[in-house]
Amino acid sequence: MTQPLIPQLYLLTNDDVFDLLYAKLEIALATGVIALLQVRRKKVLAEQQGQAKLYHEAxxxxxxxxxxxIKVVINDDIELAAKLGVGVHLGQGDGDISAAKQRLLPNQIIGRTCHGDIELVKEAKDDGADYAAMGAVFASHTKPNAATITRQQLIDGCQQEIDICIIGGLTAENIANLAELPLTYIAIVGDIMDLPVDKIAERCHQWQQALHS
Structure with a gap:
């Protein structure tokens, strides 16, 4: 009997001031628990000189x-990803996968937001994305107005022969409810990044235990 695949932890940055964010990331990444990191800084981008500031931070x-x-993806910005030599995560309105494939190297990950829409998951697979992100699984502080998806949508998504990433309100406690699904990435923002610096390492290890059990 083969061992079941253990999902990997995929951490997204939050909107903390940069020095605090960096301190948190330094601790989280040092635990060895994080497999993939997304740079997502919407508030920075909205500032004056936001693009230049984001490049400096990223x-x-x-x-x-x-x-x-640890592999990195940039949220929604193919050009910045290409400039930094990393992958990209694309929302439905943020550039297409073929453009990303032309600009990035084959080992640079391309993800696509698919919500709970199986047709979008199939499209992401056909276009050559590395993973399809589904969610929100649960209500979350990060996106309180995001619609949650059904368990059946998740099951259907997992049958499309593309790596599935789930996001939205996930915690080290509620992830057990999804234990039987063949998931590749568990995407986390608030459950790790909203904690004070001195709680980050402990929470990462709790996640490690949750995923291995």
């Missing part, structure tokens, strides 16, 4: 992740 985050051999 370059530092990518260097930190490289130190721990």
């Amino acid at each position: 370059a530092q985050i990518v260097a930190l992740a490289k130190k721990y051999q």
Whole structure:
């Protein structure tokens, strides 16, 4: 009997001021629990000179992740991803997968937001995305107005022969409810990043235990 695949933890940045964010990431990545990191800084982008500021921040985050051999994706920005030599995660209105494939190297991950729509999951697979993100699984503080998806939608998504990433309100406690699904990535924001710096490592280890059990 083969061992079941253990899902990997996929951490997204939050909107903390950069020094605090960096301190949290340094601790989280050092635990060895995080497999993939997404740079998502919507508030920074909205600032004056937001694009330049984001590049400056993302370059530092990518260097930190490289130190721990953790792959990085940039949220919604193919050009920035190409400039930094990392992957990209694309929302439905944020560029197409074929454009990302032209700009990025084959080892740079391309993800696509698919909500609970199986047709979008199939499309992501056909277009050559590396993973399809489904959610919100539960209500979350990060996106309180996001519609949650059904268990059946998740089951159907997992049958489309593309890696599935789930996001939305996931915690080290409620993830047990999804234990039998063949998931590749568990995407987390608030359950780790909203904690104070001195609680981050402990929470990462709780996640590790949850995923291995």
